[in-house]
Amino acid sequence: MNTQSTTTNQNQLLIRPERAEDYSAVSTILHAAFGGTAEAQLVAALRGHPTLKSLVAVIGGEVVGHIAFSPVAIAAVTVAGPPAEISAYGLAPLAVSPEHQCMGIGTELVRAGLTLMEQSGISVVVVLGDPAYYSRFGFRPAATFNITCKWEDHQDAFQVWSRLPDGSIPQGVVAYLPEFDEV
Numbered sequence: 001m002n003t004q005s006t007t008t009n010q011n012q013l014l015i016r017p018e019r020a021e022d023y024s025a026v027s028t029i030l031h032a033a034f035g036g037t038a039e040a041q042l043v044a045a046l047r048g049h050p051t052l053k054s055l056v057a058v059i060g061g062e063v064v065g066h067i068a069f070s071p072v073a074i075a076a077v078t079v080a081g082p083p084a085e086i087s088a089y090g091l092a093p094l095a096v097s098p099e100h101q102c103m104g105i106g107t108e109l110v111r112a113g114l115t116l117m118e119q120s121g122i123s124v125v126v127v128l129g130d131p132a133y134y135s136r137f138g139f140r141p142a143a144t145f146n147i148t149c150k151w152e153d154h155q156d157a158f159q160v161w162s163r164l165p166d167g168s169i170p171q172g173v174v175a176y177l178p179e180f181d182e183v
């Protein structure tokens with residue numbers, strides 16, 4: 001992908017693909033943002049999949065945010081027609097270092113990530129998160145499209161983003177990579 005930049009607090013914000021030298025800083029951010037080890041362990045495990053797509057936000061050479069997308073399987077039955085091969089990814093996790101939150105960095109990471117999805121031919125993205133946050137990017141309640149996650153208590157927070165016509169969005173239970181079973 002092309003790197004993207006914007007200006008935040010007089011410092012240049014750069015969004016670029018994650019590199020191996022970022023791993024330590026990303027782990028620190030995940031620990032600090034989530035207050036535990038689960039998300040950092042998840043991301044470390046997901047890096048074993050070449051299909052993982054992850055970006056970092058950098059200000060003044062310092063990594064301050066991270067976003068990851070990994071492939072998911074959705075029962076590929078569409079309302080409009082016969083079963084089709086549809087590429088879908090799950091957004092998780094998203095984190096910005098506590099000192100840099102509420103400066104628009106998470107917003108830039110999500111926007112750049114969705115652009116990367118489009119450029120990669122990924123037509124459906126799901127996320128488990130606060131609808132008040134993710135709706136601003138075009139995520140809509142997954143239940144509207146008969147898409148559910150396996151976390152029964154969190155269906156209200158499960159959302160979908162897609163460039164497909166609504167009738168072409170696949171329906172069913174979303175299966176994440178096995179690494180998510182450990183979270």
Ligand SMILES: CC(C)(COP(=O)(O)OP(=O)(O)OC[C@H]1O[C@@H](n2cnc3c(N)ncnc32)[C@H](O)[C@@H]1OP(=O)(O)O)[C@@H](O)C(=O)NCCC(=O)NCCS
Nearest residue numbers: 033034093094095096101102103104105106107129130133
């Ligand atoms: C959620 C998170 C990534 C947002 O990043 P950010 O750079 O702080 O967000 P932005 O500056 O782009 O956006 C700020 C907006 O998001 C809201 N927001 C921030 N964190 C939020 C959260 N956890 N839930 C809902 N809304 C949140 C702010 O209230 C603000 O709203 P406003 O624009 O209406 O004023 C960041 O707060 C974070 O790392 N939180 C801890 C980890 C987490 O909860 N990750 C998301 C689940 S995967």
